[in-house]
Amino acid sequence: MLISYNWLKQYLPNDFEVSDEDLQRRVTASLAEVEQLTKFGASLKNILVGEIKEIVPHPKSAKLQVVITDVGTARKRTIVCAAKNLFEGAKVPVALPGGKVLNPKDSLEVHAYIEICENEIKGVKSSGMLCSQKELGLSENHEGIWILPEETKVGEDLATLINDTVIEIENKSLTHRPDCFSHLGIAREVAAIFKTNLQYHVIDEPLLPTKTLPLVVKVDNEEYCKRYTAIAIHGVTIKPSPLWLQLRLLSTGVRPINNIVDATNYIMLDLGQPLHAFDYNKLESPRIIVRTARKGEKIVTLDGIERDLREKNLLICDPEKAIAIAGIIGGANSEIAEDTKDIVIESANFEMYNNRRSSKELGLRTDAGTRFEKGQDPYLTLPALRKAVELILEIAGGEIASEVIDVYSQPEGTKKINFDISSVQKLLGIEPTKENIINILESLELKVKRAEASATNIEVEVPTFRKDLSIKEDLVEEVARIYGYDKFKPTLPERDLNTPTINPVLEFQRRVKQTLATLGFDEIYTYSFTGEAQYEKTLLEIKACMKIINPISPELNYLRASLIPGLLEKVRQNLAYFEKFSYFELARIYKKELTSEGIPVQPRNIGGLVCEDCENEKLFFKTKGQVEALLDKLFFDDLKFEKTTNISYLHSKQQAEIKVENEIIGHLGNVNPKVLSSWDIKKNTAVFILDFEKLYSLKKGQRKYSSINKYPSVTRDLSIWVGKQTKAGSLIESLSKAGCKYLQDIEMVDIFEKGGEKSITVKITLQSKRKTLTEDDIKGDLESITKAVSKIKGKIRD
Known part of the structure; x- marks a missing residue:
């Protein structure tokens, strides 16, 4: 965003002086980064102002002319020149020999200068050069020679006329400050930062018509158009703007067009309120x-492009057609032209979110749209309209031809x-003083209701142009940035150095994850959201889940009540890379029961x-063994697995409840x-x-120490023929109850089926704590x- 320093100074006291370096440093520290200061016209x-006295054809070239x-x-x-927009009596910039201009073939950023010298062009001596705005480094406009206003004095030094400092402010940090997208807003901040007075007075004199042009305004959508003010002016003369106005626009990167359009752009840059002019x-x-x-x-817009409109795009229309896209760009069918005599000036306030949506849908960004989508102050429309009318009457003539029309059905309060x-x-x-704090707030045009001298509470009324202030912390921030962050004394934070307390829940969670990792499991993370399709595939009922009002997608519109659908969803992805794998997730599920605070119960599951x-x-027993190993390493002793058949997503004959101390802890x-088929x-x-x-x-801190058994263990692999319907779990349970004196462990090794029989191989471990086992001891347990x-009608294979 470009700000003219000369323009700013009209809102500051005459004796206000500050160095460029101080201005850049203080504004950067208190408001937004000043990226650079540029001497405009330096x-x-x-290069002087010249007047064309005579134009004659070049004797040897039809494309050139000789200009006196x-x-x-x-x-x-x-001077020999090829421009076609010249006429006798025109005031133009003239670069004399020794002067330097920019090469028009390069962009303004290149700074490629050409030195002017006397030269002979096709037999005619040329002692200077007539300049376009681009050659002077003022804009990218190179369509013709810059025609200066008639009142510009011949012989004036153009550098003196143009001399200004342009402040380039990084406005991405000001998206919450629409008031700062104007010279008035920046001047208000500068005045507060440098503790001086803002020289601004609202024009509140009534605009009384001296001619009559009928004008009616009807707002059909008050949600998108909060306020609409308009006025008609009769008898304007369309011509170039005065030099001072053109220079103001050029210094801020806006191309001058004509006095009416320039006036509306000037008010937008001056006060921050976008305006638009229609040909009445x-x-x-x-x-x-x-x-x-x-x-x-x-609608065909001012840039000559026909645009397809969406049904929520807000338009300004006459009874037959659209004449502008509200708050973004005007229509070509109502633009100001050279023969325009009567105009309508619009100053309105459009809803920010609809304006932003329309701008994105149309792929069209404009200066006006940028300001409206930040949230403009509806109370700015009337002062801006008054100032625009005053300026237009001054530079374009004419008479006020209607009353001010002001449609504002729902005024905002402060x-x-x-x-x-x-x-x-x-x-x-x-610790600034109370008076200092109040002065800072009042310098930003916040109204402070002063209490008694000893009271610490004050009431602050926020002006309508400061929509970003709503809570006391916002006011603290205002005090801090104007007081000056550089005045904060650096101090080391004070903190007691205590031994950090270990969170026992997180420590247990860490142990669970670490143990599963040592057992060969990888950890995964899945969405906390789920949907009906996932639950239907898993044979679970979605009614157990809480529905989300604003889901991230229609397919994920519930909070999960089980980890299983998420675990199964990742199987196919992993099978594309691995033949076998094991993974786990330790995360929260969400139940419909509510806590005392009114939020869902959110237990963690593994x-x-x-x-x-x-x-x-075999897979069942392998998984069972891994669960046993996990719980063993977590010091759970009284562990049982009991057969069950009621879990829908598990095989009816290969599922079990897991119990610790007779309490069900899982399955x-x-x-x-x-x-499996549903998930492919x-x-x-x-x-x-x-x-x-x-x-x-149920966790226990640690197991009691017991010495390592110093006597050797004995293992035997037994292959046992049993009926095909006999489960390995039933066999192991029968063996564990066989009354063996030295039996320590039974582990299932393999299963083999042949015909109507099944061979189950188990590994048994025998060990004594008092002696080394003899053959007789081993033989007794094997019997x-x-x-x-x-x-159980089985037989041990030979």
Whole structure:
């Protein structure tokens, strides 16, 4: 954003002086970064204002002409020029020999200068050069020679006329400050920063018509158009703007067009309120309607592009057609032209969110749209209209031809904030006086209701142009930035160095994750959101889940009540890379029951999944063994697995509840074949779920120390023929109850089926704490096992 320093100074006292460096430093520290200060017109040397006295054709070139120019010296200058927009009596910039201009073939950023010298062009001596705005470094406009206003004095040094400092402010940090997208807003900040007075007075004199042009305004959509003011002016003369106005626009990067358009742009840059001018006589009737676009409606805008409109795009219309896209750009069918005599000036306030949406839909960014989408002050429309009318009457003539039309059905009130001055010290650590704080707030045009001298509470009324101030902390920030961050004394933070307390829940969670990792599991993270399709595939009921009012997508519109759908969803992705894998997730699920605070109960669960190409029963026992190992390493002793059949997503004959101290803490099993088919999973898969909260409540600190058994253990692999319907779990349970004296462990090794029989291989471990086992000891326990096998009609293979 470009700000003219000369323009700023009209709002500051005459004696206000500050160095460029101080201005840049203080504004950067208190408001927004000043990226650079540029001397506007500093490169212009030996360039004077000239008047064209005579134009004659070049004797040897039809494309060139010889221009006799008076530059205020005794000798008139003969200059050869190819521009077609010249006429006798025109005031133009003339670069004399020794002067430097920019090469028009390069962009302004290149700074490629050409030195002017006397030269002979096709037999005619040329002693100077007539300049365009681009050659002077003022804009990218190179369409012709810059025609200066008639009142410009011949012989004046252009560098003196143009001399200004342009302040380039990085405005991305000012998106919450629409008031600062103007010279008045920046001047208000500069006045507060440098503790001087703002020289600004609102024009409140009534605009009384001396002619009569009928004009009616109807606002059909008051949601998108909060306020609409307009006035008609009769008898204007369209011509170039005065030099001072053109220079103001050029210094801020805006191309001058004509006096009416320039006046509206000037007010926008001056006060921050976008305006628009319509040619009154191009309206079908003197009736302006503010409405949204109709289906299939189009408009050709000022840039010559026909645009397809959406039904929520707000338009300014006459009874027959759209004449502008509200707050963004005007229509070509109502633009100001050279023959325009009567105009309508619009000063309105449009809703920021609809304006931003329309701008994005149309792919059209304009200076006006940028300001409206930040949220303009509706109380600025009338002062801006008054100032625009005053300026237009001055530079374009004419007469006010209608009353001011002001449609404002729902005026906004001002905000009031109760502010405890002591909060400044609490939040910032500085102690400015009460008077200092009040002065800072009042310098920003906040109205302060002063209390008794001893009171610390004050009431602050926030002006309507400061929509960013709503709570006391906002006021503290205002005090801090104007007081000066450089005045904050650096101090080291005070903190007691205590031994950090270990969170026992997080420590237990860490142990669970670490143990699962050592057992070969990888950790995954899945969405907390789920949907009906996922639950239907998993044979779960979605009614157990809480529905989300504003989901991130229609497919993920519930909070998960189980980890299982998320675990299964990732199987196919992993099968594309791995033949077998195991992974787990430790995360929260969300139940419909509410806490005393009115939020869902959110217990943590541990969900694990094992996928590999092996028999179902073998996979079941492998997964069971991993769960046993996990709980063993977490010091859970009284562990039991009990057969169950009621878990829908598990195989009806290969599922079990997991109990610790006779309390159910989870379940495990092979995934139901129907579920595998729904998820298109081609390999056998087992899962387990553990209730983390219950595990934590049952956890034991550490096992009691017991010495390592110094006597050797003996292992035997036994292959046992049993009926096909006999489960490995039933066999292991029978063997564990065989009455063996030295039995320590039974581990399932393999399962083999042949015909109507099944061979289950188990590894048994025998060990004594008092002696080394003899052959007789081992034989005794093996005989007990043989008897137990016989009871279930089994047979130990030779």
